[in-house]
Amino acid sequence: MRPAGSGRSLLGLFVRPLVRERPAPVEPEVTQRPEPPEAPGAEAHSAQRFDPRPPDPGGARGAGAAHCPPVHSRQPVFFRVREHISPGWRIGLSLVPFVVALAWWFWVTAGEPEARHISPTLLPSPAEVAGGLSKLLGVHQLLPNILLSLVRVLGGFLLAAVLAVPLGIAMGSISRIGSVFGLIATFLSYLPIAAIVPLTIAWWQTGEKQKVGFLAIGTFSYLLPMVVRHINSVDHQYLLSAYAQGASVWQVVRKVLIPIAMPDITNALRLCLGIGWTYIVLAEVVKEGEGVGGVGNLILVAQRMNEMNTIYLTLVAIMMVGAVLDRTCVMLQRWFFPWVPRGDNGEQAASPRRKTRLATARKPIRGGEAA
Amino acid sequence: MSAPGPPVLECEGVAKEFVRGGQVPFLAVTDLSLTVADIERRGEFICIVGPSGCGKSTLLQLIAGFDTHLPPTRGEMRFHGKPIIGPSADRGMLFQQYNCYPHLSVLDNIAFGLRLHAGALKLSGSEIIEGSMEWLRRVRLAEGDARKYPHELSGGMRQRVALARCLALKPRCLLMDEPFSALDEPTRLEMQDLIVDLWSQIDATVVLVSHSIAEAVYLGDRVWIMGPAPGTVVAEFTHVPLPDPEVPSMVAQSEPRFAECVAEVSKAFFTMLRAPREELVPIHADGSGTNKPVGGAT
Numbered sequence: 087m088r089p090a091g092s093g094r095s096l097l098g099l100f101v102r103p104l105v106r107e108r109p110a111p112v113e114p115e116v117t118q119r120p121e122p123p124e125a126p127g128a129e130a131h132s133a134q135r136f137d138p139r140p141p142d143p144g145g146a147r148g149a150g151a152a153h154c155p156p157v158h159s160r161q162p163v164f165f166r167v168r169e170h171i172s173p174g175w176r177i178g179l180s181l182v183p184f185v186v187a188l189a190w191w192f193w194v195t196a197g198e199p200e201a202r203h204i205s206p207t208l209l210p211s212p213a214e215v216a217g218g219l220s221k222l223l224g225v226h227q228l229l230p231n232i233l234l235s236l237v238r239v240l241g242g243f244l245l246a247a248v249l250a251v252p253l254g255i256a257m258g259s260i261s262r263i264g265s266v267f268g269l270i271a272t273f274l275s276y277l278p279i280a281a282i283v284p285l286t287i288a289w290w291q292t293g294e295k296q297k298v299g300f301l302a303i304g305t306f307s308y309l310l311p312m313v314v315r316h317i318n319s320v321d322h323q324y325l326l327s328a329y330a331q332g333a334s335v336w337q338v339v340r341k342v343l344i345p346i347a348m349p350d351i352t353n354a355l356r357l358c359l360g361i362g363w364t365y366i367v368l369a370e371v372v373k374e375g376e377g378v379g380g381v382g383n384l385i386l387v388a389q390r391m392n393e394m395n396t397i398y399l400t401l402v403a404i405m406m407v408g409a410v411l412d413r414t415c416v417m418l419q420r421w422f423f424p425w426v427p428r429g430d431n432g433e434q435a436a437s438p439r440r441k442t443r444l445a446t447a448r449k450p451i452r453g454g455e456a457a
Numbered sequence: 458m459s460a461p462g463p464p465v466l467e468c469e470g471v472a473k474e475f476v477r478g479g480q481v482p483f484l485a486v487t488d489l490s491l492t493v494a495d496i497e498r499r500g501e502f503i504c505i506v507g508p509s510g511c512g513k514s515t516l517l518q519l520i521a522g523f524d525t526h527l528p529p530t531r532g533e534m535r536f537h538g539k540p541i542i543g544p545s546a547d548r549g550m551l552f553q554q555y556n557c558y559p560h561l562s563v564l565d566n567i568a569f570g571l572r573l574h575a576g577a578l579k580l581s582g583s584e585i586i587e588g589s590m591e592w593l594r595r596v597r598l599a600e601g602d603a604r605k606y607p608h609e610l611s612g613g614m615r616q617r618v619a620l621a622r623c624l625a626l627k628p629r630c631l632l633m634d635e636p637f638s639a640l641d642e643p644t645r646l647e648m649q650d651l652i653v654d655l656w657s658q659i660d661a662t663v664v665l666v667s668h669s670i671a672e673a674v675y676l677g678d679r680v681w682i683m684g685p686a687p688g689t690v691v692a693e694f695t696h697v698p699l700p701d702p703e704v705p706s707m708v709a710q711s712e713p714r715f716a717e718c719v720a721e722v723s724k725a726f727f728t729m730l731r732a733p734r735e736e737l738v739p740i741h742a743d744g745s746g747t748n749k750p751v752g753g754a755t
Contacts, residue, residue, distance in 0.1 A: 323555040327619075330521055331570035331626060332546025341569075345560040425560050425606040 188212070210395045218395035226384055226396060232407060235370065235380040238294065239362045242301025246362075247355055249302075250309040257310075258317025258347075259339045271314065274307040283368050297380075300369045305358045312354035316347045349423045356415040363408045463538030465500070465630065465662045466493040466520065471532030472687070473515055484687040486512035486519075488739035489532065491681075491690065493662055500630070500662035501744070504677030505690075506670055506722075508730060512688025513666040517632045520664065521550045537629070546574060549623035551633040556619030557607035563618050564603040567592050570626040592621040595658075596651060613644035617651070624659060633665040637672070649676060649706040657702050670726060674719050675700055675710055681742050682726055689739040692725050694718075 161167065171179075194203040195211035206214065222228045257264040257271070283300060290296035320343055328338045370382025381404055388396035419426075472487040493501055505513050518526045519534060522541045534541045536548065544550075557566050567589040571580060580588070593603055596617040607615050616636060623631060637645045649672065656663060667673045673680045674697050682692040697718050700709060709715060729737065 321555045323552045324558060326518075326521070326523055326544075327550060327552070327556060327558075327622075328569075329523060329544040330546075330548060330550035330632075331573060331622075332544070333573050337573060341573075342558060346558065348560075423560070425562075425608065427608040 207392070207394065210398070215395040215398055218393065218399055221393075222396055222399050226387070228381075228384070228400070228403060231379055231381050231384050232403065235363075235366045235382070236407070238297045238369070238380065239301055239359070239366050241294075241298040243305050243355075243359050243362050245298065245302040246305035246309055246358070250306050251313055251351060251355075254310050254313025254351075255317055255339075255344060255347075258314045259343055264314065268314075271310050275311045277303075277307045279304040279307070279365060280368055283371075286369075292378075297366075297369045301362050301365060304365050305362045308361055309354055309358045312357070313351055316350035316354060317343060319350070320346045349419065349426045352415070352419050352422070356412065356419070359415065360408055360412060363404070363411060367404070462495045463535070464492050465495050465537060466491060466664075467533075467535040467538075468492075469533045471519065471529045471534055473512075473519060473526060474530040485515040486689060487531075487687040488689045489516060490739065490741040490743075492741070492743040493664075494744065495537070498660055500656070500660055502656060502663045502676055502678045503665070503681065504673035504679070505664065505666045505681045505683060506668070506673045506726065507683030507688060508685050509668070511683045511685050513683055514634050516683075516688070517550075517634050517664060517666055520630075521548055521632050546570065546626050547629045549626065549628035549631045551616075551619055551623055551631065551636045553635045553638050554612075557610075557615050557622070559607050562604050562606055563598065563610070564589050564593065566607070566618050567621045567625050569622055574626070589621075589625060592625045595624075595655065596621040611644075613640050613648060616640065616648060620651070620655070624655065624661075627659065628661055630662045630664065631659075633663065635666055635668060638668060645672070646706045646710075649700075652676060653700040653706070654702050670723050671710060671719050674698070674722055675706060675715065679742070679744055680722055682722070682729060684729055684737040685734075689737070690742045691729055691737045691740060693740060693742040693744070694722055694725075695744055697722075 161169075191209070191212055195206070195209060195214075196202065199206045202211075210218075253267065257267050282303060286296045286300040286303070290299055324342050324346060325338050328342045333341065366380065367382035367385060370380040371386050381400055384400050385397055388394075388400065468489045468491040471489040472484065474482050474484045476482045493503060505516065507513050515526065519529055520536070520541065522544045524543065527541070527543065557563075558569065561569060564586070568585050571578065571585045571588060575582075575585060590600065590603065593600065598614060598617055598621075602610065602614065607618065610618065620636075637648050640648060652663075653676065665673070665676060667676075670680075674694075677697055678695070678699065680694040680697055681690045682694075683689060684691040698709075698712075698715055700706065
């Protein structure tokens with residue numbers, strides 16, 4: 087005879103504590119709500135007694151047979167889903183692709199130029215690329231060119247922002263203005279940016295006006311729908327709360343709608359600045375005349391002179407400047423919007439403690455808190 | 458009861474039908490006839506319960522006068538004798554969530570309404586701060602929370618801030634749409650205590666929509682039951698025990714008298730749910746003191 091609760095199978099030996107047989111239910115000695123003693127004439131009343139339970143069709147227990155087996159979800163050891171990893175691991179892992187790419191690069195470009203896996207006209211060796219650095223900085227004037235491109239991008243970006251942000255806010259807040267421009271905005275967002283370079287050259291020749299104009303058009307067409315969307319996504323209850331406090335429509339737009347949407351709008355601005363920075367190359371691919379210069383032109387010149395190493399280095403420089411711009415914007419956002427919860431910028435935000443310190447440090451209580 | 462002035466709130470045969478382009482018109486509420494009398498130095502506390510989607514929130518938003526709901530398709534609504542033509546600072550509104558402006562600190566949230574009307578109320582900047590700090594204390598928040606942002610607070614604390622934000626303007630009527638539904642049970646009871654305590658100080662009529670019959674019975678002077686959509690008030694309970702600010706809600710809600718009352722309202726509620734539509738008769742909820750029968754059953 088087996089003792090109670092012993093395994094029905096070999097597995098039972100291991101899972102026994104989990105599937106222990108239940109003891110028979112014990113009648114509680116004191117029920118919480120004792121039934122009132124029924125009076126002799128109470129049958130009619132008790133028959134109508136209120137029973138909120140729905141009729142039980144067949145019983146819930148009849149439907150299935152066995153309990154679900156105790157199947158555990160286990161995370162794999164290394165590739166865990168949504169794991170919180172330490173900064174050390176994060177930085178270390180982010181370097182892995184670079185290390186792999188560098189190793190591969192060294193390997194395919196090792197040896198004499200004729201014996202390489204990849205011809206140096208396609209991919210120069212790391213040493214050759216590094217050797218081009220001094221020429222890039224000196225003859226090709228990388229830094230002044232970057233500065234020139236940056237000024238152009240910022241010019242186009244600011245022009246687009248000055249137009250798109252107020253218009254987008256108006257479109258998002260006032261439905262009829264939104265209806266007037268909505269269709270145009272949809273069309274604009276499908277504008278093939280690269281294809282308007284010839285157009286802008288036809289309009290404005292190849293000077294600074296063309297560069298800034300092209301970037302402004304490109305950025306504007308991306309920015310406008312995003313601003314409208316972010317204004318629209320502010321929860322309506324914030325507006326209702328303000329109305330119920332007697333705020334005028336203008337006050338609601340100014341004090342509730344715009345400030346709440348602002349972090350998202352600055353996110354859109356940041357994205358568009360990045361897009362503008364990558365499109366600058368298109369705007370600057372002009373061979374001569376006024377408006378020569380900038381990183382795009384640098385690439386064009388390097389291509390004509392068949393300097394592959396210069397092209398690669400310039401691309402790396404463009405990406406690095408883009409990353410620095412992005413990080414700077416994120417830092418500015420954190421400083422301007424201390425009330426945005428961690429991670430809501432779509433970024434790894436500051437630590438909560440730092441956040442709180444910022445939040446408490448920025449706004450002194452006017453009038454003093456003694457009361 | 459003798460009303461010294463016009464009733465605080467009066468609805469006569471109000472119905473609201475939503476027509477959105479291309480869709481079948483949706484009748485949200487119908488035949489709403491309500492009267493909330495003006496009792497001196499003491500507002501009434503009215504709780505509305507009903508199945509989900511029965512138009513409780515629609516009724517509240519109609520009273521608040523939001524332009525998404527005004528005007529009612531039929532009927533008339535008056536607040537202190539004047540027709541409701543739009544939202545106003547004397548009718549505060551508290552939702553289940555999204556009550557605190559996320560970009561303002563706790564103190565600035567509370568001061569929001571005061572700053573809007575600083576001119577009309579003749580308040581200086583420092584008076585606004587002092588007034589807001591006073592409300593901060595009244596809703597039992599720590600003074601150290603004044604500079605925090607809403608995302609740094611718990612759900613219960615956020616609702617306290619929202620409550621202070623509404624009450625700082627001293628509204629004559631406070632409309633609450635399931636304000637405690639998103640909170641856990643102990644916090645909810647705590648908030649009920651707070652509401653009872655504040656309500657005894659503020660002299661405002663409160664209309665609270667709840668999905669909890671116990672909460673409605675506990676907080677309300679009167680409990681209205683609304684039938685399924687199109688919603689209308691089908692029962693009114695006036696003999697519900699009044700909350701005592703001295704007794705914590707957890708204690709008060711474990712008394713037998715309270716349990717009986719909840720059972721009575723629950724019974725009416727479930728009878729109403731099962732009753733055929735044609736048996737649900739709209740009533741004029743005027744607080745006349747009789748617990749009107751539900752679903753035509755006599």
